[in-house]
Amino acid sequence: MEIEKDLEKLIEEIGGEDFQKKVQVCYQCGTCVGGCPVAWVNENFNPRKIMLALSRGEIDEIINNDLLWFCCYCHTCLERCPQKIPVSEIIVKLKNIAAKVRGIPEGYVNELKMIAKTGRISSISSATERRREQLNLPKLVQTSVEKDIKRILKQTGTNLFLEKEIKK
Amino acid sequence: MVDAGHHPKINVLTYSELEEVRGFVGNFKVKVKKKPRFVIPEKCNGCGLCVDVCPIEVPNEFDEGTTTRKAIYVPFAQAVPLVYTIDMDACIECFKCIEACGKLEAIDFSQKEEIIELDIGTIIVATGYDIYDPTPIKQYGYGRYPNVLTALELERLLDESGPTMGKLYRPSDMKAPGKVAFIQCVGSRDDIHEYCSGFCCMYTIKNSLILREKYPDLDISIYYMDIRTPSKGYEEFYRRAREEGIKFIQGKPSEIAQDPNNHNLFIYSEDLAKGKAIRDEVDIVILSTAAEPRPDSRTLGSKLGVTSGPSGFYMESHPKLKPIDTPTEGVFIAGSSQGPKDIPYSVAQGSAASSRASRILSSPEWEIEPLIAFVDADKCRNVRKKCGICETRCPYGAIIAPEGKPAYVIGAKCHGCGTCVADCPEGAITQLHYTDVQIVAQIHAILREKPEEKILVFTCHWCSFGAADTAGNSHLKYPPDNRIIKVMCSGRLDRKFIYEAFRIGAGMVLASGCHPQDCHYITGQHHAERRLKAVPKILERAGISPERFSVKWMSASEGQTFSKVMKESSETLKSIGIERIKEENEKAKPELEKRIKTFREDPDVAKILLADEKVDIEA
Numbered sequence: 001m002e003i004e005k006d007l008e009k010l011i012e013e014i015g016g017e018d019f020q021k022k023v024q025v026c027y028q029c030g031t032c033v034g035g036c037p038v039a040w041v042n043e044n045f046n047p048r049k050i051m052l053a054l055s056r057g058e059i060d061e062i063i064n065n066d067l068l069w070f071c072c073y074c075h076t077c078l079e080r081c082p083q084k085i086p087v088s089e090i091i092v093k094l095k096n097i098a099a100k101v102r103g104i105p106e107g108y109v110n111e112l113k114m115i116a117k118t119g120r121i122s123s124i125s126s127a128t129e130r131r132r133e134q135l136n137l138p139k140l141v142q143t144s145v146e147k148d149i150k151r152i153l154k155q156t157g158t159n160l161f162l163e164k165e166i167k168k
Numbered sequence: 169m170v171d172a173g174h175h176p177k178i179n180v181l182t183y184s185e186l187e188e189v190r191g192f193v194g195n196f197k198v199k200v201k202k203k204p205r206f207v208i209p210e211k212c213n214g215c216g217l218c219v220d221v222c223p224i225e226v227p228n229e230f231d232e233g234t235t236t237r238k239a240i241y242v243p244f245a246q247a248v249p250l251v252y253t254i255d256m257d258a259c260i261e262c263f264k265c266i267e268a269c270g271k272l273e274a275i276d277f278s279q280k281e282e283i284i285e286l287d288i289g290t291i292i293v294a295t296g297y298d299i300y301d302p303t304p305i306k307q308y309g310y311g312r313y314p315n316v317l318t319a320l321e322l323e324r325l326l327d328e329s330g331p332t333m334g335k336l337y338r339p340s341d342m343k344a345p346g347k348v349a350f351i352q353c354v355g356s357r358d359d360i361h362e363y364c365s366g367f368c369c370m371y372t373i374k375n376s377l378i379l380r381e382k383y384p385d386l387d388i389s390i391y392y393m394d395i396r397t398p399s400k401g402y403e404e405f406y407r408r409a410r411e412e413g414i415k416f417i418q419g420k421p422s423e424i425a426q427d428p429n430n431h432n433l434f435i436y437s438e439d440l441a442k443g444k445a446i447r448d449e450v451d452i453v454i455l456s457t458a459a460e461p462r463p464d465s466r467t468l469g470s471k472l473g474v475t476s477g478p479s480g481f482y483m484e485s486h487p488k489l490k491p492i493d494t495p496t497e498g499v500f501i502a503g504s505s506q507g508p509k510d511i512p513y514s515v516a517q518g519s520a521a522s523s524r525a526s527r528i529l530s531s532p533e534w535e536i537e538p539l540i541a542f543v544d545a546d547k548c549r550n551v552r553k554k555c556g557i558c559e560t561r562c563p564y565g566a567i568i569a570p571e572g573k574p575a576y577v578i579g580a581k582c583h584g585c586g587t588c589v590a591d592c593p594e595g596a597i598t599q600l601h602y603t604d605v606q607i608v609a610q611i612h613a614i615l616r617e618k619p620e621e622k623i624l625v626f627t628c629h630w631c632s633f634g635a636a637d638t639a640g641n642s643h644l645k646y647p648p649d650n651r652i653i654k655v656m657c658s659g660r661l662d663r664k665f666i667y668e669a670f671r672i673g674a675g676m677v678l679a680s681g682c683h684p685q686d687c688h689y690i691t692g693q694h695h696a697e698r699r700l701k702a703v704p705k706i707l708e709r710a711g712i713s714p715e716r717f718s719v720k721w722m723s724a725s726e727g728q729t730f731s732k733v734m735k736e737s738s739e740t741l742k743s744i745g746i747e748r749i750k751e752e753n754e755k756a757k758p759e760l761e762k763r764i765k766t767f768r769e770d771p772d773v774a775k776i777l778l779a780d781e782k783v784d785i786e787a
Contacts, residue, residue: 030419048440
């Protein structure tokens with residue numbers, strides 16, 4: 001039920017009555033897959049099949065599949081789609097639904113923890129700093145975790161995933 | 169082509185442009201601009217000595233720029249007429265050609281542009297198409313990677329008398345290729361051109377088979393979204409290509425990359441059958457580029473009164489029934505100027521156009537339907553102030569409203585839709601056989617008895633009347649309370665007819681016509697729709713329930729729709745009830761009376777109105 005409601009909301013967000021014009025016009029040409037850098041690493045990741053399932057209303061199939069989380073938002077598919085379907089942007093929305101329904105994969109939680117702690121996905125290593133110095137790049141600044149990061153996490157609702165994790 | 173050049177009754181004007189067309193079917197006055205060739209055709213014997221001495225070389229258009237030509241040239245060996253032309257954009261005026269020509273004295277640098285006037289009976293527009301230049305599709309690298317070719321460039325390379333004598337080489341190093349790939353739908357079926365170019369699947373299969381015949385060991389793949397082979401013998405041809413080992417890979421490539429060292433190409437695509445991303449290394453990639461309208465097609469069209477559709481190709485008068493006709497009688501379209509098409513289809517359409525044209529030319533007089541409109545010059549507003557509404561309503565350019573003068577109809581151009589009649593603010597235009605008098609008389613006859621129990625239906629001749637006909641032929645049942653008045657086009661439906669019907673007590677009025685894209689008069693339905701949009705609000709303000717008036721668009725095959733609409737209307741009529749209808753009509757009368765004021769002013773229409781009122785008083 002929850003998913004169905006989300007699907008309705010998603011359709012509304014993607015363009016309401018224009019959903020058909022924006023998603024169901026997909027004629028399964030595979031341009032998105034041909035240019036997808038993830039499809040090269042993981043041959044099971046296939047944005048075309050995600051669009052196919054979506055246009056047929058099979059949203060649980062997408063959400064229950066962890067492959068959805070492999071998209072890295074390079075937006076090549078969106079750029080090259082001959083029908084101008086915003087594939088990567090739709091995937092963002094699908095991920096949001098999946099996060100609500102099923103939670104987010106462990107790797108993302110770890111990244112979140114790191115961000116909450118340091119403001120970065122990975123810590124600054126001395127090697128990085130040395131390289132930057134050699135290249136005449138400015139030193140990396142420590143972001144204010146308390147002031148900025150926490151606020152961003154709260155406003156985007158991402159902190160909920162952290163809280164869940166802590167409760168566990 | 170050569171035969172046409174020699175035919176005593178065919179006059180070929182090449183290197184010429186259409187300047188102006190005036191007049192009408194059978195009587196066109198056409199101005200043609202003949203551009204100067206700087207070579208006198210009668211003196212030139214085509215020996216080509218001038219070409220040998222010309223020092224200027226520019227890319228050869230006929231060879232798609234794969235070779236060069238001189239500033240003095242013939243476009244290609246079989247050109248008609250075989251006369252040289254000097255390209256003044258390239259010529260440096262060294263006059264070496266004059267020396268080479270010698271005693272023939274065929275070269276004349278003093279030639280000027282010339283305008284000639286011709287009396288023409290019929291015109292066929294067969295201006296063809298252009299090929300989309302795929303340079304803007306950056307991910308395919310055309311123009312940057314030497315080994316990415318267009319299909320037309322390949323055609324030149326495969327031509328036995330072409331630049332490579334029919335041999336295929338990699339342009340980067342002139343080596344023989346081991347592997348080639350075709351990519352379909354480049355610039356068509358996408359956001360560049362929405363339409364399918366139609367003939368590319370077949371020419372790609374043809375080219376792949378020519379390559380197979382020439383190079384039996386060549387590895388050939390075709391990347392496609394859908395292979396479209398719908399005509400006679402085409403599917404068999406496709407099967408033959410598969411038998412010959414041509415690889416068909418479903419998937420539109422996302423990108424072509426190039427190895428900078430050896431200019432080998434990498435195609436990144438999905439293989440849909442496998443559901444996997446693939447990378448293919450090939451020597452040559454051939455892009456099957458879209459066909460597109462010629463850049464000047466709209467300017468030419470406006471001179472001829474021929475309209476272009478959203479894709480830019482010329483619009484036929486009706487998508488199914490008038491595929492070669494244009495809004496201007498006596499002007500026909502044929503071939504790819506009307507839309508991308510292959511050779512058999514183009515030949516069929518060209519033959520149809522010429523036979524239609526000769527039908528007109530072979531008769532001393534050309535008959536048209538007697539349904540044309542005419543303007544009452546005394547009533548026309550254009551004399552007093554700038555109006556010209558009628559001119560904008562006519563899709564055929566048959567009405568002309570000169571400034572300060574009354575508008576007039578060119579009878580031979582009028583097709584008789586009546587749109588101008590309904591939209592004339594002064595009621596100055598009349599359509600023969602569909603006059604206001606005739607239509608009002610019909611309304612009155614129909615509504616003479618028990619008008620509040622009747623549904624008055626306006627239909628157009630071609631579609632919604634056809635729908636009613638189909639409903640009858642199919643023995644579909646619907647209540648007998650409707651009465652039909654037929655006009656040629658819904659464009660003729662004056663709002664006053666609807667007000668008059670309600671004024672004299674009609675229960676319901678239904679206006680109908682064709683679906684928006686099906687109008688037999690191109691834009692008549694469009695104007696009707698716009699005009700009728702305001703009616704429900706006006707009726708409501710006058711006190712008439714808006715559900716008592718409706719508009720329905722249907723095609724001639726929609727008998728089911730017609731009977732359904734009639735059933736629904738009948739139910740609505742019953743649910744409102746006669747008492748309420750009578751009440752509403754009584755209340756609305758003064759307002760409606762105001763709206764039909766011009767009917768009162770027309771003595772012939774007023775007579776009908778008065779006659780009925782007299783009967784009422786007597787009763």
